[in-house]
Amino acid sequence: MGDTQQPQPAGTGATGAEAAAAELAEIQRRQEQVIKAVLVPVWYWWVIAAAIVAIGVARDSGDLAVQATVIPLAALVIAVLTGAMIPELRRRVKAYTPQASTRAPQTSARVAAAIIGMIVLVDGVILGTAASLHAAHLRYPGTIGCAAGAAAIVIAGPLVNRYLRKLMLSQARQQISGAPQAAGTP
Amino acid sequence: MSTARFDELIHAPTRLAIVSLLAAAQWADFKYIRDELGLSDSALSKQLSTLESAGYVEIRKRFVGKFPRTSASLSPAGRQAFEQHVAALQQIIARSQQDGDAQPAAEAAHGIPRR
Numbered sequence: 001m002g003d004t005q006q007p008q009p010a011g012t013g014a015t016g017a018e019a020a021a022a023e024l025a026e027i028q029r030r031q032e033q034v035i036k037a038v039l040v041p042v043w044y045w046w047v048i049a050a051a052i053v054a055i056g057v058a059r060d061s062g063d064l065a066v067q068a069t070v071i072p073l074a075a076l077v078i079a080v081l082t083g084a085m086i087p088e089l090r091r092r093v094k095a096y097t098p099q100a101s102t103r104a105p106q107t108s109a110r111v112a113a114a115i116i117g118m119i120v121l122v123d124g125v126i127l128g129t130a131a132s133l134h135a136a137h138l139r140y141p142g143t144i145g146c147a148a149g150a151a152a153i154v155i156a157g158p159l160v161n162r163y164l165r166k167l168m169l170s171q172a173r174q175q176i177s178g179a180p181q182a183a184g185t186p
Numbered sequence: 187m188s189t190a191r192f193d194e195l196i197h198a199p200t201r202l203a204i205v206s207l208l209a210a211a212q213w214a215d216f217k218y219i220r221d222e223l224g225l226s227d228s229a230l231s232k233q234l235s236t237l238e239s240a241g242y243v244e245i246r247k248r249f250v251g252k253f254p255r256t257s258a259s260l261s262p263a264g265r266q267a268f269e270q271h272v273a274a275l276q277q278i279i280a281r282s283q284q285d286g287d288a289q290p291a292a293e294a295a296h297g298i299p300r301r
Contacts, residue, residue, distance in 0.1 A: 017282030020275040023202060027272065030206035033222055034214070092218040093211045172210050 031172045035165050038095045040085055045157030049150035051077045052126070056146025060139075095168055107171055114163055118156050125152045190277045191270035195240055200225070200233050205260065208243065209268050213259040234258055242267055 051074040058070035130145025138144075196205050203223050208214060220230045237243035242264030246257050260268065 017279045020278040020282075023197075024272065024275050024279075026199075026202060027206040027209070030203055031210040034207060034210035037218070037222075091215065093214040096210055096212050 028173075031169065032165075034093055034095060035168045035172070037093050038089055038168075039161045039164060040089065040157075042158055042161070044081065044085060045154050047081055048078055048157075049153045051075075052146045052153065053143070053150045056126075056130075056140075056142040056144070059142035059146075096172065107167060110167055111164060114160050118153075118160050121156060122149045122152050125149045189270055190273040191267070192274040193267050193271040195237070195242070196268060196271045200229070201237060204230075204233055204237065205242065205264065205268050208258060208260045209265065211259070213246070213257045216256040216258065219258065237264065240264075 054074045055071050058067050058074070061067065126145045126149035128145075129148040130141045133141035133144055196202055200223070204219060207219060207222060216230065216234075219225075220227060223230070225233075234243055234245060238245055241261055244259050244261050246259070248255055248257075
């Protein structure tokens, strides 16, 4: 820690270890509060999943009127929700990313990799499942493919959230303690 | 690594909560801080003014459309003071653990000093 000045809280003469631990716990709780605030809520993934299933069902219905209505509507829901959610999250608070940290570029790359990886996974599940079912001449390939993709979203979305939360928390802890903690550890 | 320095200004519970929140953020909206900490507008303004006077917090006021929006961020000095305060807290715990290893009986007899 380097040079030290003796802690001397006013009125008490000394601060006990329990009080110090309580303060550190409070600090950590506030950090988690900020990190939670910058991540998309779980319900977001469920709405996106429902919209994707609607697209699949509309695709398999074969009804042009249904397709012309449901598919643009579902796409609009996804676009509007995503377009509104991200600025809203960024309007309230922006998580700290130390400019001088040598780990900052690494962290940004990890965040980008997690998000891109999830998009590739979901697209892969939808297209792979639908194409396989279509090739096997099974019924409702679009619906089943999109349902599989939706399942991937509701599972992977919160997992990505959790990963990003741990990554940011690790960086926040490193910022205050100088002791880096692996992203995979709680 | 930060030099350990216990900071009385940050130590106060409400200010500790504000500074801890801001330490994890590049900036935070006034309403966000108020809601997260369950403070009134006046209570938060007062604490932010105190921190701003100490040079720990920077207040930014701007208009989004017709609506004024206030946000706060930790200044470099505030961030440094926070890091030093955290280092001091960690040092207190480390010392207590060292003392505990050396004199468990004495600690049991006198208890751990509190705030």
